[in-house]
Amino acid sequence: MATTEALRAAPTRTRGAWTANPWVRFGARRAGRLLVSLWVLVTAAFLMIHLIPGDPVRGALGRTASAEVVAARRASLGLDDPLWQQYLHYLKGLLTGDFGTSLISQVPTSEIISQRLPATLWLALLGFLLAVLIAVPAGVAAGVLTRRGHGRRTELGFTTTSVVLGTIPDFMLGVALVYVFGVQLDLLPVAGNSSAAAYVLPVACLAIGPAAILARVIRVEMVAVLQADFVRTARAKRLPSARVYLGHALPNALTAALTLSGLLLTGMVAGTVLVENVFAWPGLGSTITSSILNKDYPVVQAIILMYGLGVLVINSIVDVSLALLDPRSMILED
Amino acid sequence: MTGTPSRRRHLSALRTPLGVVTALLAITVLVLAVVAPILWTDSAKAVDTDDILAGPSAEHWAGTDNLGRDIVFRTLVATRLSIELALSATLIAVVVGLVLGVAPQLLGRRAGRLVTASINIAVAFPGLLLALFFAVVFGIGATGAVLAIGLAGAPSFARLVQTMVAGVVSLDYVAAARTAGVGRFRILVRHVLPNVAEPLVVNATIGAGGALLAFAGLSFLGLGVQAPAYDWGRLLFDGVSALYVNPGAALVPGLAVLVTGLSFNLFGESIAKAVGVPTQGTALAPRTVVAPRRSTDHAGPATEAPVGGTDDVVLDVRDLEVAFPGADGPVQVVRGVTFAVRRGEAVGIVGESGSGKSLTALAVSQLVDDLGQVDAERLRFLGEDLLTSDTAARRKMLGTSMAMVFQDPMTSFNPTRRIGGQLAEVSRHHHGLDRKQAMARAVDRLGAVRIPAPERRARQYPHEFSGGMRQRAMIGMGIMGSPSLIIADEPTTALDVTVQQQVLDLLAAIRREDDVALVLISHDVTVVGEVCDRVLVMYAGRIVEDLPAADLATAGRHPYTQALVAAVPSMDTALDEPLAVIPGRPVDPADVPPGCAYAARCPLATERCRVEDPPLAGDERGRVACWHAGEPIEPMQLSTTRTDVP
Ligand code: SF4
Numbered sequence: 001m002a003t004t005e006a007l008r009a010a011p012t013r014t015r016g017a018w019t020a021n022p023w024v025r026f027g028a029r030r031a032g033r034l035l036v037s038l039w040v041l042v043t044a045a046f047l048m049i050h051l052i053p054g055d056p057v058r059g060a061l062g063r064t065a066s067a068e069v070v071a072a073r074r075a076s077l078g079l080d081d082p083l084w085q086q087y088l089h090y091l092k093g094l095l096t097g098d099f100g101t102s103l104i105s106q107v108p109t110s111e112i113i114s115q116r117l118p119a120t121l122w123l124a125l126l127g128f129l130l131a132v133l134i135a136v137p138a139g140v141a142a143g144v145l146t147r148r149g150h151g152r153r154t155e156l157g158f159t160t161t162s163v164v165l166g167t168i169p170d171f172m173l174g175v176a177l178v179y180v181f182g183v184q185l186d187l188l189p190v191a192g193n194s195s196a197a198a199y200v201l202p203v204a205c206l207a208i209g210p211a212a213i214l215a216r217v218i219r220v221e222m223v224a225v226l227q228a229d230f231v232r233t234a235r236a237k238r239l240p241s242a243r244v245y246l247g248h249a250l251p252n253a254l255t256a257a258l259t260l261s262g263l264l265l266t267g268m269v270a271g272t273v274l275v276e277n278v279f280a281w282p283g284l285g286s287t288i289t290s291s292i293l294n295k296d297y298p299v300v301q302a303i304i305l306m307y308g309l310g311v312l313v314i315n316s317i318v319d320v321s322l323a324l325l326d327p328r329s330m331i332l333e334d
Numbered sequence: 335m336t337g338t339p340s341r342r343r344h345l346s347a348l349r350t351p352l353g354v355v356t357a358l359l360a361i362t363v364l365v366l367a368v369v370a371p372i373l374w375t376d377s378a379k380a381v382d383t384d385d386i387l388a389g390p391s392a393e394h395w396a397g398t399d400n401l402g403r404d405i406v407f408r409t410l411v412a413t414r415l416s417i418e419l420a421l422s423a424t425l426i427a428v429v430v431g432l433v434l435g436v437a438p439q440l441l442g443r444r445a446g447r448l449v450t451a452s453i454n455i456a457v458a459f460p461g462l463l464l465a466l467f468f469a470v471v472f473g474i475g476a477t478g479a480v481l482a483i484g485l486a487g488a489p490s491f492a493r494l495v496q497t498m499v500a501g502v503v504s505l506d507y508v509a510a511a512r513t514a515g516v517g518r519f520r521i522l523v524r525h526v527l528p529n530v531a532e533p534l535v536v537n538a539t540i541g542a543g544g545a546l547l548a549f550a551g552l553s554f555l556g557l558g559v560q561a562p563a564y565d566w567g568r569l570l571f572d573g574v575s576a577l578y579v580n581p582g583a584a585l586v587p588g589l590a591v592l593v594t595g596l597s598f599n600l601f602g603e604s605i606a607k608a609v610g611v612p613t614q615g616t617a618l619a620p621r622t623v624v625a626p627r628r629s630t631d632h633a634g635p636a637t638e639a640p641v642g643g644t645d646d647v648v649l650d651v652r653d654l655e656v657a658f659p660g661a662d663g664p665v666q667v668v669r670g671v672t673f674a675v676r677r678g679e680a681v682g683i684v685g686e687s688g689s690g691k692s693l694t695a696l697a698v699s700q701l702v703d704d705l706g707q708v709d710a711e712r713l714r715f716l717g718e719d720l721l722t723s724d725t726a727a728r729r730k731m732l733g734t735s736m737a738m739v740f741q742d743p744m745t746s747f748n749p750t751r752r753i754g755g756q757l758a759e760v761s762r763h764h765h766g767l768d769r770k771q772a773m774a775r776a777v778d779r780l781g782a783v784r785i786p787a788p789e790r791r792a793r794q795y796p797h798e799f800s801g802g803m804r805q806r807a808m809i810g811m812g813i814m815g816s817p818s819l820i821i822a823d824e825p826t827t828a829l830d831v832t833v834q835q836q837v838l839d840l841l842a843a844i845r846r847e848d849d850v851a852l853v854l855i856s857h858d859v860t861v862v863g864e865v866c867d868r869v870l871v872m873y874a875g876r877i878v879e880d881l882p883a884a885d886l887a888t889a890g891r892h893p894y895t896q897a898l899v900a901a902v903p904s905m906d907t908a909l910d911e912p913l914a915v916i917p918g919r920p921v922d923p924a925d926v927p928p929g930c931a932y933a934a935r936c937p938l939a940t941e942r943c944r945v946e947d948p949p950l951a952g953d954e955r956g957r958v959a960c961w962h963a964g965e966p967i968e969p970m971q972l973s974t975t976r977t978d979v980p
Contacts, residue, residue, distance in 0.1 A: 037458070
């Protein structure tokens with residue numbers, strides 16, 4: 001019962017006036033963690049180029065490039081400076097919006113990113129929305145139907161379907177979707193993002209797996225929450241069933257689902273890389289793949305940084321919404 | 335953790351259909367990995383330039399690739415490389431994860447913390463992203479991909495190991511070894527690793543499935559195995575570009591990856607389930623919750639009109655039965671209970687746990703779990719027949735006239751919503767008040783149950799309340815309407831002794847003010863005797879005695895009533911004396927003996943008691959169900975001390 005004691009003690013703990021506010025402490029801790037993670041991310045991105053065995057410039061320009069060209073490019077990239085100087089230079093660059101320059105096209109990477117980012121953002125966002133729109137109603141309904149002692153068969157069917165859908169890697173699902181809807185039925189475009197219809201398959205492809213996983217967790221949580229004392233209390237208030245399920249049970253089932261959806265959303269950010277490659281989506285994912293193959297390291301570095309940043313932002317948003325949804329989660333961390 | 339039982343548990347995984355199927359698949363794949371390259375390498379290499387990118391035919395079941403090579407043979411031969419790569423990557427992930435996971439234990443506090451923090455940061459990034467990062471560092475190709483996928487998988491293994499190690503280290507005997515001066519490394523080898531090994535292997539099996547799928551992903555991006563070598567991912571990559579010409583070229587390797595990946599994954603999961611090992615995915619295990627209680631929409635037969643002259647009867651229960659489905663047919667937990675509660679009356683229901691007292695209360699309030707079958711000849715509250723089906727009007731009537739107070743105030747409030755809102759909800763739904771008015775009433779009611787600073791408290795969450803305050807707020811919720819009956823199920827059991835009296839006083843005050851009836855369920859005979867006018871004693875799902883509370887202490891006629899009273903430590907019982915208890919065990923509701931249910935424990939039991947069930951017979955003093963009601967019993971026979979109980 002240590003947590004109970006902690007809960008009871010938490011609000012009355014006497015500290016400095018403003019540090020006594022759990023929200024302030026929570027915010028400070030979260031901001032601190034974000035900063036540390038950010039620093040790790042930036043440093044890892046910086047070190048990436050230096051960890052690559054051999055000369056990255058030679059690698060990118062190929063064997064045919066003359067020694068003078070390579071040397072000149074190395075110098076312009078500052079690769080001959082001492083490491084710490086390069087690090088400082090890199091940090092300074094990031095602060096001023098300079099993410100480096102493509103080794104191959106000589107275009108500033110910031111330009112490439114601003115061109116490519118929106119397509120990826122839309123894909124991830126729509127994918128996530130679709131996943132939530134499928135998972136929440138499906139999970140809640142399945143939870144109510146399979147609450148303790150009910151719907152054995154429904155439960156088996158639901159779990160099997162969601163396990164299978166949740167485990168198929170999205171790029172394979174993508175290939176299957178391309179084959180069925182693009183090749184066989186010729187219903188939907190399978191490449192690019194030039195029309196609204198072109199969004200259907202990539203977004204669905206990205207959403208189906210996470211939706212299945214999320215729905216499964218929501219169901220399990222709903223079943224558990226429906227057995228909780230406070231649901232009985234809500235019934236004792238003689239509220240209509242819909243109000244009991246949606247108003248009382250759902251918010252509690254969602255806390256676990258929210259923790260998970262953070263993982264799923266970050267997973268989807270990574271998933272866009274594969275999905276973009278399946279559907280020739282003009283976003284960061286197809287760019288990073290071709291840049292890795294072309295050894296265009298500054299572009300790779302910048303895009304990795306963007307993905308990492310996306311992950312950190314998502315995690316912070318999830319943490320904050322978790323605290324808003326279930327205030328206990330904030331204090332439990334102390 | 336001895337070998338034999340754990341092996342037996344492993345085998346039990348094979349008894350589930352999923353376990354068998356996935357185990358067979360995994361074994362088949364492993365065999366193929368060994369034999370396929372020996373048998374079919376030549377067939378897989380055979381170039382047939384006349385038959386390029388052909389569809390399925392008798393000769394080539396799944397068609398051919400862009401050099402006219404047979405897809406099926408190529409897929410079979412690729413098994414070895416695919417499995418090798420996946421297993422190597424898994425090995426790297428497990429080894430690195432293990433090292434990182436135990437490092438905090440071996441290193442000092444500072445360094446250990448640093449490792450932990452780094453793991454925490456790393457697990458936040460999705461595996462594919464880490465794999466991409468490492469793929470860049472280690473270069474494109476099979477070796478780079480193995481390293482990339484292995485290292486990308488390491489953080490989650492590290493997290494798993496860390497959690498398990500922390501669990502083992504806190505075990506008593508390990509802590510004892512440490513205080514006895516056994517070195518960290520020795521503890522690790524002796525105690526920690528053996529305990530961690532099994533879950534780690536199970537998780538590695540699951541991880542191998544994941545690694546296989548990840549490899550397919552990297553190869554699909556062109557970052558994995560490079561031609562002329564080929565694994566399933568590479569075949570898939572090539573097949574996709576020929577999707578329009580020969581879909582088989584993508585389908586066959588795709589299926590191979592999928593089926594193998596899934597069977598490793600699910601085989602691991604089913605072992606994990608059988609052995610009860612934590613997996614990386616169970617961090618989100620559902621929290622424990624107490625047994626469900628839900629209302630039942632029970633449509634019973636219409637019953638006779640209310641008996642004349644019972645205008646002041648609030649609650650009228652006749653022959654109430656509650657049954658739950660059991661292993662061999664329904665189990666009757668409440669077996670025909672009849673009682674009435676009058677306006678303003680306080681009726682206590684006492685009995686050991688399992689006597690059916692709580693279920694009686696829940697059945698009366700229509701809150702029995704809907705697995706429970708509630709039956710009654712009559713069930714009326716304020717003249718309204720509760721056996722007819724549920725309507726909005728009835729919900730409103732119950733919601734405003736019947737108040738419930740539950741045992742555990744800690745769990746009875748919704749943790750995600752403010753107290754005020756949870757109270758106000760009653761008035762918003764049943765009185766049609768708007769948000770502001772309802773909140774004003776909630777604040778008023780919180781004040782009425784003597785919660786200080788109700789304005790501020792209404793805006794707080796349940797976890798910010800103390801236990802006693804929460805229970806008072808629960809009572810406040812009950813008086814949002816104007817109840818005629820409060821049903822309180824062990825309302826003070828979960829509370830500190832110091833606040834128990836406050837809660838009881840509050841209930842008494844509310845009753846006095848509005849002439850509210852009370853049904854108080856408690857195992858505490860003293861509390862019931864103090865608060866109630868009348869007491870129902872329940873045993874094995876029946877009322878065995880119904881008597882005035884004043885008689886409870888000295889004038890109980892049923893042997894069970896006397897035993898309950900005798901089991902209460904009196905003021906002059908020395909504190910260090912063992913607690914007195916009633917000898918024998920309560921009756922198992924699935925197996926109620928014929929005759930009097932109490933016979934096995936009763937000092938007065940005779941032959942008749944064992945054959946004939948005594949009816950609940952009423953007289954001017956109350957009701958009692960016993961063939962030897964009121965016969966004297968030696969005090970020594972009534973109770974025993976706990977040391978005598980097996
Ligand atoms: S009926 Fe017989 S066995 Fe039952 S309580 Fe009375 S004396 Fe005991």
